[in-house]
Amino acid sequence: MDIIVNGKNISVKENTTIYEIKEQFKNDSDIVILNGFQVTEDCILNKNDNVVLIKKGEIPDKDELESLMVSRHTPTVHKKVKRACVGIAGLGGLGSNVAISxxxxxxxxxxxxxFDIVEPTNLNRQQYFIKHLGICKTEALKEIIEDINPYINIEVHNEYITSENVLDLFDEAEIIVEAFDNPKCKAELVNTVLSSKNNKVVVSASGMAGYFSNNTIKTLKINERFYIVGDRINEAKIGCGLMAPRVAIAANHQANTVLRIIMGEKDV
Known part of the structure:
Protein backbone atom coordinates (compact mmCIF):
# COMPACT_ATOMS: atom_id res chain seq x y z
CA MET A 1 0.00 0.00 0.00
CA ASP A 2 1.07 3.62 -0.51
CA ILE A 3 1.83 6.05 2.31
CA ILE A 4 3.70 9.35 2.60
CA VAL A 5 6.85 9.66 4.71
CA ASN A 6 8.36 13.14 5.10
CA GLY A 7 6.55 14.29 1.99
CA LYS A 8 7.60 11.39 -0.24
CA ASN A 9 5.34 8.64 -1.57
CA ILE A 10 6.50 5.15 -0.68
CA SER A 11 5.03 1.65 -0.87
CA VAL A 12 4.92 -0.59 2.19
CA LYS A 13 3.39 -3.94 3.00
CA GLU A 14 0.04 -4.23 4.76
CA ASN A 15 0.13 -4.02 8.59
CA THR A 16 3.33 -1.96 8.60
CA THR A 17 3.61 -0.02 11.86
CA ILE A 18 4.77 3.47 12.78
CA TYR A 19 7.83 2.12 14.59
CA GLU A 20 8.83 0.01 11.59
CA ILE A 21 8.74 3.12 9.42
CA LYS A 22 10.75 5.06 11.99
CA GLU A 23 13.37 2.30 12.17
CA GLN A 24 13.62 2.12 8.39
CA PHE A 25 13.69 5.81 7.49
CA LYS A 26 14.83 7.84 10.51
CA ASN A 27 15.54 5.81 13.58
CA ASP A 28 17.03 8.78 15.46
CA SER A 29 13.87 10.92 15.08
CA ASP A 30 12.48 12.36 18.30
CA ILE A 31 8.93 13.09 17.19
CA VAL A 32 6.48 11.20 14.99
CA ILE A 33 3.55 13.02 13.39
CA LEU A 34 0.75 10.89 11.92
CA ASN A 35 -1.82 12.71 9.77
CA GLY A 36 -1.08 15.98 11.53
CA PHE A 37 -1.03 14.70 15.12
CA GLN A 38 1.86 13.62 17.31
CA VAL A 39 1.83 9.94 18.29
CA THR A 40 3.75 8.35 21.14
CA GLU A 41 2.64 4.73 20.75
CA ASP A 42 3.08 2.26 17.94
CA CYS A 43 0.16 1.62 15.61
CA ILE A 44 -0.61 0.01 12.27
CA LEU A 45 -0.60 2.33 9.28
CA ASN A 46 -3.39 2.62 6.72
CA LYS A 47 -3.29 3.43 3.03
CA ASN A 48 -2.48 7.11 2.29
CA ASP A 49 -1.38 7.85 5.87
CA ASN A 50 0.99 10.80 6.15
CA VAL A 51 3.98 10.28 8.44
CA VAL A 52 6.47 12.99 9.39
CA LEU A 53 9.61 12.00 11.31
CA ILE A 54 11.37 14.86 13.08
CA LYS A 55 14.72 15.06 14.80
CA LYS A 56 14.80 18.10 17.08
CA GLY A 57 17.01 20.89 15.78
CA GLU A 58 17.73 19.19 12.46
CA ILE A 59 17.19 21.21 9.28
CA PRO A 60 15.45 19.18 6.54
CA ASP A 61 17.36 19.00 3.28
CA LYS A 62 16.05 21.04 0.35
CA ASP A 63 14.21 18.19 -1.37
CA GLU A 64 12.61 17.02 1.86
CA LEU A 65 11.39 20.48 2.83
CA GLU A 66 10.09 21.10 -0.67
CA SER A 67 8.18 17.83 -0.72
CA LEU A 68 6.56 18.75 2.59
CA MET A 69 5.58 22.15 1.16
CA VAL A 70 4.09 20.47 -1.88
CA SER A 71 1.99 18.22 0.34
CA ARG A 72 0.52 21.34 1.97
CA HIS A 73 0.11 23.57 -1.10
CA THR A 74 -0.44 20.99 -3.90
CA PRO A 75 2.11 20.64 -6.73
CA THR A 76 0.44 23.17 -9.06
CA VAL A 77 0.41 25.95 -6.49
CA HIS A 78 3.91 25.24 -5.23
CA LYS A 79 5.39 25.19 -8.72
CA LYS A 80 4.06 28.68 -9.52
CA VAL A 81 5.04 30.11 -6.13
CA LYS A 82 8.56 28.69 -6.42
CA ARG A 83 9.08 30.38 -9.80
CA ALA A 84 7.96 33.82 -8.60
CA CYS A 85 10.19 36.77 -7.73
CA VAL A 86 8.70 39.49 -5.51
CA GLY A 87 10.25 42.78 -4.45
CA ILE A 88 9.44 44.46 -1.14
CA ALA A 89 10.08 48.19 -0.82
CA GLY A 90 10.38 48.99 2.88
CA LEU A 91 10.82 46.42 5.64
CA GLY A 92 8.81 47.92 8.50
CA GLY A 93 5.44 46.82 9.83
CA LEU A 94 4.05 46.03 6.40
CA GLY A 95 7.16 44.84 4.61
CA SER A 96 8.53 42.57 7.32
CA ASN A 97 5.15 40.86 7.74
CA VAL A 98 4.64 40.48 3.99
CA ALA A 99 8.13 39.00 3.58
CA ILE A 100 7.57 36.40 6.27
CA SER A 101 4.18 35.34 4.89
CA PHE A 115 18.01 51.73 4.24
CA ASP A 116 17.03 51.69 7.94
CA ILE A 117 18.19 49.86 11.06
CA VAL A 118 16.06 48.11 13.68
CA GLU A 119 15.32 50.39 16.65
CA PRO A 120 13.21 49.86 19.80
CA THR A 121 9.94 51.43 18.58
CA ASN A 122 9.93 49.01 15.63
CA LEU A 123 9.27 46.10 17.99
CA ASN A 124 5.62 47.10 18.54
CA ARG A 125 4.58 45.87 15.07
CA GLN A 126 7.55 44.72 13.01
CA GLN A 127 8.88 41.18 12.78
CA TYR A 128 12.18 41.79 14.56
CA PHE A 129 13.55 40.82 17.97
CA ILE A 130 15.58 42.49 20.71
CA LYS A 131 18.73 40.85 19.37
CA HIS A 132 18.27 42.74 16.08
CA LEU A 133 18.42 46.24 17.58
CA GLY A 134 20.97 48.34 15.69
CA ILE A 135 21.19 45.88 12.79
CA CYS A 136 20.18 46.78 9.23
CA LYS A 137 16.61 45.69 8.61
CA THR A 138 17.67 43.95 5.41
CA GLU A 139 20.15 41.72 7.23
CA ALA A 140 17.87 41.09 10.22
CA LEU A 141 14.95 40.04 8.03
CA LYS A 142 17.19 37.85 5.87
CA GLU A 143 18.30 36.06 9.04
CA ILE A 144 14.71 35.53 10.18
CA ILE A 145 13.61 34.20 6.79
CA GLU A 146 16.55 31.80 6.66
CA ASP A 147 15.38 30.40 10.00
CA ILE A 148 12.01 29.73 8.35
CA ASN A 149 13.22 28.43 5.00
CA PRO A 150 16.95 28.47 4.28
CA TYR A 151 16.39 27.58 0.62
CA ILE A 152 14.62 30.78 -0.46
CA ASN A 153 16.72 33.01 -2.71
CA ILE A 154 17.04 36.34 -0.89
CA GLU A 155 18.58 39.44 -2.43
CA VAL A 156 19.04 42.45 -0.14
CA HIS A 157 19.83 46.10 -0.83
CA ASN A 158 20.55 48.45 2.04
CA GLU A 159 19.55 51.53 0.06
CA TYR A 160 17.14 54.45 0.08
CA ILE A 161 14.63 53.91 -2.73
CA THR A 162 14.11 56.78 -5.17
CA SER A 163 12.52 57.26 -8.58
CA GLU A 164 16.04 56.99 -10.03
CA ASN A 165 16.92 53.56 -8.62
CA VAL A 166 13.62 51.75 -8.01
CA LEU A 167 13.42 50.07 -11.41
CA ASP A 168 17.02 48.85 -11.23
CA LEU A 169 16.63 47.56 -7.68
CA PHE A 170 13.53 45.56 -8.60
CA ASP A 171 14.49 44.71 -12.17
CA GLU A 172 13.90 40.97 -11.69
CA ALA A 173 10.68 41.25 -9.66
CA GLU A 174 7.35 40.67 -11.39
CA ILE A 175 5.47 42.14 -8.41
CA ILE A 176 6.56 44.98 -6.13
CA VAL A 177 5.06 45.40 -2.66
CA GLU A 178 5.04 49.07 -1.63
CA ALA A 179 5.44 49.12 2.16
CA PHE A 180 6.49 52.68 3.03
CA ASP A 181 5.22 54.88 5.87
CA ASN A 182 5.80 58.15 4.02
CA PRO A 183 2.93 59.13 1.64
CA LYS A 184 5.28 61.06 -0.65
CA CYS A 185 7.57 58.04 -1.02
CA LYS A 186 4.54 55.81 -1.68
CA ALA A 187 3.34 58.04 -4.49
CA GLU A 188 6.81 58.36 -6.01
CA LEU A 189 7.33 54.59 -6.16
CA VAL A 190 3.86 53.85 -7.54
CA ASN A 191 4.02 56.57 -10.18
CA THR A 192 7.52 55.63 -11.29
CA VAL A 193 6.78 51.93 -11.67
CA LEU A 194 3.37 52.31 -13.30
CA SER A 195 4.57 54.94 -15.77
CA SER A 196 7.43 52.71 -16.92
CA LYS A 197 7.16 50.45 -19.96
CA ASN A 198 7.54 47.22 -17.99
CA ASN A 199 4.63 45.06 -16.83
CA LYS A 200 5.40 45.05 -13.13
CA VAL A 201 2.45 44.97 -10.76
CA VAL A 202 2.43 47.13 -7.61
CA VAL A 203 0.61 46.12 -4.43
CA SER A 204 0.44 49.23 -2.27
CA ALA A 205 -1.15 50.13 1.09
CA SER A 206 -2.81 53.13 2.68
CA GLY A 207 -4.66 53.39 5.98
CA MET A 208 -4.05 50.75 8.66
CA ALA A 209 -3.40 52.77 11.81
CA GLY A 210 -5.25 52.45 15.13
CA TYR A 211 -7.51 49.70 16.38
CA PHE A 212 -10.53 50.26 14.16
CA SER A 213 -12.62 47.41 12.77
CA ASN A 214 -10.81 44.57 11.03
CA ASN A 215 -13.37 44.70 8.26
CA THR A 216 -12.48 48.20 7.08
CA ILE A 217 -9.18 46.86 5.73
CA LYS A 218 -9.94 46.06 2.11
CA THR A 219 -8.09 45.25 -1.09
CA LEU A 220 -9.00 47.31 -4.14
CA LYS A 221 -7.94 46.69 -7.71
CA ILE A 222 -7.30 50.09 -9.27
CA ASN A 223 -6.20 48.69 -12.64
CA GLU A 224 -4.42 45.65 -14.09
CA ARG A 225 -1.09 46.68 -12.55
CA PHE A 226 -2.09 48.41 -9.33
CA TYR A 227 -3.74 47.15 -6.14
CA ILE A 228 -4.14 49.07 -2.91
CA VAL A 229 -4.79 47.68 0.59
CA GLY A 230 -6.12 49.44 3.70
CA ASP A 231 -9.04 51.57 4.79
CA ARG A 232 -7.51 54.55 2.91
CA ILE A 233 -8.42 56.83 5.83
CA ASN A 234 -6.59 56.07 9.06
CA GLU A 235 -2.95 57.06 8.70
CA ALA A 236 -0.64 57.24 11.72
CA LYS A 237 -0.95 60.42 13.81
CA ILE A 238 -0.95 61.46 17.47
CA GLY A 239 -3.52 59.34 19.28
CA CYS A 240 -3.82 56.92 16.36
CA GLY A 241 -0.60 54.97 16.06
CA LEU A 242 0.49 51.99 14.02
CA MET A 243 -0.19 48.82 16.02
CA ALA A 244 0.67 45.20 15.32
CA PRO A 245 -2.79 43.65 14.80
CA ARG A 246 -4.14 46.03 12.18
CA VAL A 247 -0.81 46.49 10.42
CA ALA A 248 -0.46 42.71 10.16
CA ILE A 249 -3.99 42.41 8.75
CA ALA A 250 -3.08 44.88 6.00
CA ALA A 251 0.27 43.19 5.37
CA ASN A 252 -1.36 39.82 4.91
CA HIS A 253 -3.91 41.34 2.55
CA GLN A 254 -0.89 42.43 0.53
CA ALA A 255 0.76 39.01 0.77
CA ASN A 256 -2.42 37.21 -0.26
CA THR A 257 -2.91 39.63 -3.15
CA VAL A 258 0.62 38.78 -4.31
CA LEU A 259 -0.22 35.07 -4.09
CA ARG A 260 -3.43 35.53 -6.05
CA ILE A 261 -1.59 37.43 -8.79
CA ILE A 262 1.03 34.68 -8.97
CA MET A 263 -1.77 32.12 -9.32
CA GLY A 264 -3.41 34.10 -12.11
CA GLU A 265 -6.30 35.36 -10.00
CA LYS A 266 -6.34 39.01 -10.99
CA ASP A 267 -9.57 40.06 -9.26
CA VAL A 268 -9.81 40.88 -5.56
Missing part, protein backbone atom coordinates in the same frame (compact mmCIF):
# COMPACT_ATOMS: atom_id res chain seq x y z
CA UNK A 102 5.67 34.94 1.42
CA UNK A 103 8.62 33.03 2.86
CA UNK A 104 6.27 30.64 4.61
CA UNK A 105 4.55 29.75 1.34
CA UNK A 106 7.94 29.05 -0.28
CA UNK A 107 8.28 32.00 -2.66
CA UNK A 108 11.14 31.47 -5.08
CA UNK A 109 12.96 34.77 -4.65
CA UNK A 110 12.57 37.87 -2.50
CA UNK A 111 14.25 41.20 -3.20
CA UNK A 112 14.31 43.12 0.10
CA UNK A 113 15.14 46.84 0.09
CA UNK A 114 15.39 49.25 3.04
Missing amino acids: LARIGIGKLILVD
Whole structure:
Protein backbone atom coordinates (compact mmCIF):
# COMPACT_ATOMS: atom_id res chain seq x y z
CA MET A 1 0.00 0.00 0.00
CA ASP A 2 1.07 3.62 -0.51
CA ILE A 3 1.83 6.05 2.31
CA ILE A 4 3.70 9.35 2.60
CA VAL A 5 6.85 9.66 4.71
CA ASN A 6 8.36 13.14 5.10
CA GLY A 7 6.55 14.29 1.99
CA LYS A 8 7.60 11.39 -0.24
CA ASN A 9 5.34 8.64 -1.57
CA ILE A 10 6.50 5.15 -0.68
CA SER A 11 5.03 1.65 -0.87
CA VAL A 12 4.92 -0.59 2.19
CA LYS A 13 3.39 -3.94 3.00
CA GLU A 14 0.04 -4.23 4.76
CA ASN A 15 0.13 -4.02 8.59
CA THR A 16 3.33 -1.96 8.60
CA THR A 17 3.61 -0.02 11.86
CA ILE A 18 4.77 3.47 12.78
CA TYR A 19 7.83 2.12 14.59
CA GLU A 20 8.83 0.01 11.59
CA ILE A 21 8.74 3.12 9.42
CA LYS A 22 10.75 5.06 11.99
CA GLU A 23 13.37 2.30 12.17
CA GLN A 24 13.62 2.12 8.39
CA PHE A 25 13.69 5.81 7.49
CA LYS A 26 14.83 7.84 10.51
CA ASN A 27 15.54 5.81 13.58
CA ASP A 28 17.03 8.78 15.46
CA SER A 29 13.87 10.92 15.08
CA ASP A 30 12.48 12.36 18.30
CA ILE A 31 8.93 13.09 17.19
CA VAL A 32 6.48 11.20 14.99
CA ILE A 33 3.55 13.02 13.39
CA LEU A 34 0.75 10.89 11.92
CA ASN A 35 -1.82 12.71 9.77
CA GLY A 36 -1.08 15.98 11.53
CA PHE A 37 -1.03 14.70 15.12
CA GLN A 38 1.86 13.62 17.31
CA VAL A 39 1.83 9.94 18.29
CA THR A 40 3.75 8.35 21.14
CA GLU A 41 2.64 4.73 20.75
CA ASP A 42 3.08 2.26 17.94
CA CYS A 43 0.16 1.62 15.61
CA ILE A 44 -0.61 0.01 12.27
CA LEU A 45 -0.60 2.33 9.28
CA ASN A 46 -3.39 2.62 6.72
CA LYS A 47 -3.29 3.43 3.03
CA ASN A 48 -2.48 7.11 2.29
CA ASP A 49 -1.38 7.85 5.87
CA ASN A 50 0.99 10.80 6.15
CA VAL A 51 3.98 10.28 8.44
CA VAL A 52 6.47 12.99 9.39
CA LEU A 53 9.61 12.00 11.31
CA ILE A 54 11.37 14.86 13.08
CA LYS A 55 14.72 15.06 14.80
CA LYS A 56 14.80 18.10 17.08
CA GLY A 57 17.01 20.89 15.78
CA GLU A 58 17.73 19.19 12.46
CA ILE A 59 17.19 21.21 9.28
CA PRO A 60 15.45 19.18 6.54
CA ASP A 61 17.36 19.00 3.28
CA LYS A 62 16.05 21.04 0.35
CA ASP A 63 14.21 18.19 -1.37
CA GLU A 64 12.61 17.02 1.86
CA LEU A 65 11.39 20.48 2.83
CA GLU A 66 10.09 21.10 -0.67
CA SER A 67 8.18 17.83 -0.72
CA LEU A 68 6.56 18.75 2.59
CA MET A 69 5.58 22.15 1.16
CA VAL A 70 4.09 20.47 -1.88
CA SER A 71 1.99 18.22 0.34
CA ARG A 72 0.52 21.34 1.97
CA HIS A 73 0.11 23.57 -1.10
CA THR A 74 -0.44 20.99 -3.90
CA PRO A 75 2.11 20.64 -6.73
CA THR A 76 0.44 23.17 -9.06
CA VAL A 77 0.41 25.95 -6.49
CA HIS A 78 3.91 25.24 -5.23
CA LYS A 79 5.39 25.19 -8.72
CA LYS A 80 4.06 28.68 -9.52
CA VAL A 81 5.04 30.11 -6.13
CA LYS A 82 8.56 28.69 -6.42
CA ARG A 83 9.08 30.38 -9.80
CA ALA A 84 7.96 33.82 -8.60
CA CYS A 85 10.19 36.77 -7.73
CA VAL A 86 8.70 39.49 -5.51
CA GLY A 87 10.25 42.78 -4.45
CA ILE A 88 9.44 44.46 -1.14
CA ALA A 89 10.08 48.19 -0.82
CA GLY A 90 10.38 48.99 2.88
CA LEU A 91 10.82 46.42 5.64
CA GLY A 92 8.81 47.92 8.50
CA GLY A 93 5.44 46.82 9.83
CA LEU A 94 4.05 46.03 6.40
CA GLY A 95 7.16 44.84 4.61
CA SER A 96 8.53 42.57 7.32
CA ASN A 97 5.15 40.86 7.74
CA VAL A 98 4.64 40.48 3.99
CA ALA A 99 8.13 39.00 3.58
CA ILE A 100 7.57 36.40 6.27
CA SER A 101 4.18 35.34 4.89
CA LEU A 102 5.67 34.94 1.42
CA ALA A 103 8.62 33.03 2.86
CA ARG A 104 6.27 30.64 4.61
CA ILE A 105 4.55 29.75 1.34
CA GLY A 106 7.94 29.05 -0.28
CA ILE A 107 8.28 32.00 -2.66
CA GLY A 108 11.14 31.47 -5.08
CA LYS A 109 12.96 34.77 -4.65
CA LEU A 110 12.57 37.87 -2.50
CA ILE A 111 14.25 41.20 -3.20
CA LEU A 112 14.31 43.12 0.10
CA VAL A 113 15.14 46.84 0.09
CA ASP A 114 15.39 49.25 3.04
CA PHE A 115 18.01 51.73 4.24
CA ASP A 116 17.03 51.69 7.94
CA ILE A 117 18.19 49.86 11.06
CA VAL A 118 16.06 48.11 13.68
CA GLU A 119 15.32 50.39 16.65
CA PRO A 120 13.21 49.86 19.80
CA THR A 121 9.94 51.43 18.58
CA ASN A 122 9.93 49.01 15.63
CA LEU A 123 9.27 46.10 17.99
CA ASN A 124 5.62 47.10 18.54
CA ARG A 125 4.58 45.87 15.07
CA GLN A 126 7.55 44.72 13.01
CA GLN A 127 8.88 41.18 12.78
CA TYR A 128 12.18 41.79 14.56
CA PHE A 129 13.55 40.82 17.97
CA ILE A 130 15.58 42.49 20.71
CA LYS A 131 18.73 40.85 19.37
CA HIS A 132 18.27 42.74 16.08
CA LEU A 133 18.42 46.24 17.58
CA GLY A 134 20.97 48.34 15.69
CA ILE A 135 21.19 45.88 12.79
CA CYS A 136 20.18 46.78 9.23
CA LYS A 137 16.61 45.69 8.61
CA THR A 138 17.67 43.95 5.41
CA GLU A 139 20.15 41.72 7.23
CA ALA A 140 17.87 41.09 10.22
CA LEU A 141 14.95 40.04 8.03
CA LYS A 142 17.19 37.85 5.87
CA GLU A 143 18.30 36.06 9.04
CA ILE A 144 14.71 35.53 10.18
CA ILE A 145 13.61 34.20 6.79
CA GLU A 146 16.55 31.80 6.66
CA ASP A 147 15.38 30.40 10.00
CA ILE A 148 12.01 29.73 8.35
CA ASN A 149 13.22 28.43 5.00
CA PRO A 150 16.95 28.47 4.28
CA TYR A 151 16.39 27.58 0.62
CA ILE A 152 14.62 30.78 -0.46
CA ASN A 153 16.72 33.01 -2.71
CA ILE A 154 17.04 36.34 -0.89
CA GLU A 155 18.58 39.44 -2.43
CA VAL A 156 19.04 42.45 -0.14
CA HIS A 157 19.83 46.10 -0.83
CA ASN A 158 20.55 48.45 2.04
CA GLU A 159 19.55 51.53 0.06
CA TYR A 160 17.14 54.45 0.08
CA ILE A 161 14.63 53.91 -2.73
CA THR A 162 14.11 56.78 -5.17
CA SER A 163 12.52 57.26 -8.58
CA GLU A 164 16.04 56.99 -10.03
CA ASN A 165 16.92 53.56 -8.62
CA VAL A 166 13.62 51.75 -8.01
CA LEU A 167 13.42 50.07 -11.41
CA ASP A 168 17.02 48.85 -11.23
CA LEU A 169 16.63 47.56 -7.68
CA PHE A 170 13.53 45.56 -8.60
CA ASP A 171 14.49 44.71 -12.17
CA GLU A 172 13.90 40.97 -11.69
CA ALA A 173 10.68 41.25 -9.66
CA GLU A 174 7.35 40.67 -11.39
CA ILE A 175 5.47 42.14 -8.41
CA ILE A 176 6.56 44.98 -6.13
CA VAL A 177 5.06 45.40 -2.66
CA GLU A 178 5.04 49.07 -1.63
CA ALA A 179 5.44 49.12 2.16
CA PHE A 180 6.49 52.68 3.03
CA ASP A 181 5.22 54.88 5.87
CA ASN A 182 5.80 58.15 4.02
CA PRO A 183 2.93 59.13 1.64
CA LYS A 184 5.28 61.06 -0.65
CA CYS A 185 7.57 58.04 -1.02
CA LYS A 186 4.54 55.81 -1.68
CA ALA A 187 3.34 58.04 -4.49
CA GLU A 188 6.81 58.36 -6.01
CA LEU A 189 7.33 54.59 -6.16
CA VAL A 190 3.86 53.85 -7.54
CA ASN A 191 4.02 56.57 -10.18
CA THR A 192 7.52 55.63 -11.29
CA VAL A 193 6.78 51.93 -11.67
CA LEU A 194 3.37 52.31 -13.30
CA SER A 195 4.57 54.94 -15.77
CA SER A 196 7.43 52.71 -16.92
CA LYS A 197 7.16 50.45 -19.96
CA ASN A 198 7.54 47.22 -17.99
CA ASN A 199 4.63 45.06 -16.83
CA LYS A 200 5.40 45.05 -13.13
CA VAL A 201 2.45 44.97 -10.76
CA VAL A 202 2.43 47.13 -7.61
CA VAL A 203 0.61 46.12 -4.43
CA SER A 204 0.44 49.23 -2.27
CA ALA A 205 -1.15 50.13 1.09
CA SER A 206 -2.81 53.13 2.68
CA GLY A 207 -4.66 53.39 5.98
CA MET A 208 -4.05 50.75 8.66
CA ALA A 209 -3.40 52.77 11.81
CA GLY A 210 -5.25 52.45 15.13
CA TYR A 211 -7.51 49.70 16.38
CA PHE A 212 -10.53 50.26 14.16
CA SER A 213 -12.62 47.41 12.77
CA ASN A 214 -10.81 44.57 11.03
CA ASN A 215 -13.37 44.70 8.26
CA THR A 216 -12.48 48.20 7.08
CA ILE A 217 -9.18 46.86 5.73
CA LYS A 218 -9.94 46.06 2.11
CA THR A 219 -8.09 45.25 -1.09
CA LEU A 220 -9.00 47.31 -4.14
CA LYS A 221 -7.94 46.69 -7.71
CA ILE A 222 -7.30 50.09 -9.27
CA ASN A 223 -6.20 48.69 -12.64
CA GLU A 224 -4.42 45.65 -14.09
CA ARG A 225 -1.09 46.68 -12.55
CA PHE A 226 -2.09 48.41 -9.33
CA TYR A 227 -3.74 47.15 -6.14
CA ILE A 228 -4.14 49.07 -2.91
CA VAL A 229 -4.79 47.68 0.59
CA GLY A 230 -6.12 49.44 3.70
CA ASP A 231 -9.04 51.57 4.79
CA ARG A 232 -7.51 54.55 2.91
CA ILE A 233 -8.42 56.83 5.83
CA ASN A 234 -6.59 56.07 9.06
CA GLU A 235 -2.95 57.06 8.70
CA ALA A 236 -0.64 57.24 11.72
CA LYS A 237 -0.95 60.42 13.81
CA ILE A 238 -0.95 61.46 17.47
CA GLY A 239 -3.52 59.34 19.28
CA CYS A 240 -3.82 56.92 16.36
CA GLY A 241 -0.60 54.97 16.06
CA LEU A 242 0.49 51.99 14.02
CA MET A 243 -0.19 48.82 16.02
CA ALA A 244 0.67 45.20 15.32
CA PRO A 245 -2.79 43.65 14.80
CA ARG A 246 -4.14 46.03 12.18
CA VAL A 247 -0.81 46.49 10.42
CA ALA A 248 -0.46 42.71 10.16
CA ILE A 249 -3.99 42.41 8.75
CA ALA A 250 -3.08 44.88 6.00
CA ALA A 251 0.27 43.19 5.37
CA ASN A 252 -1.36 39.82 4.91
CA HIS A 253 -3.91 41.34 2.55
CA GLN A 254 -0.89 42.43 0.53
CA ALA A 255 0.76 39.01 0.77
CA ASN A 256 -2.42 37.21 -0.26
CA THR A 257 -2.91 39.63 -3.15
CA VAL A 258 0.62 38.78 -4.31
CA LEU A 259 -0.22 35.07 -4.09
CA ARG A 260 -3.43 35.53 -6.05
CA ILE A 261 -1.59 37.43 -8.79
CA ILE A 262 1.03 34.68 -8.97
CA MET A 263 -1.77 32.12 -9.32
CA GLY A 264 -3.41 34.10 -12.11
CA GLU A 265 -6.30 35.36 -10.00
CA LYS A 266 -6.34 39.01 -10.99
CA ASP A 267 -9.57 40.06 -9.26
CA VAL A 268 -9.81 40.88 -5.56
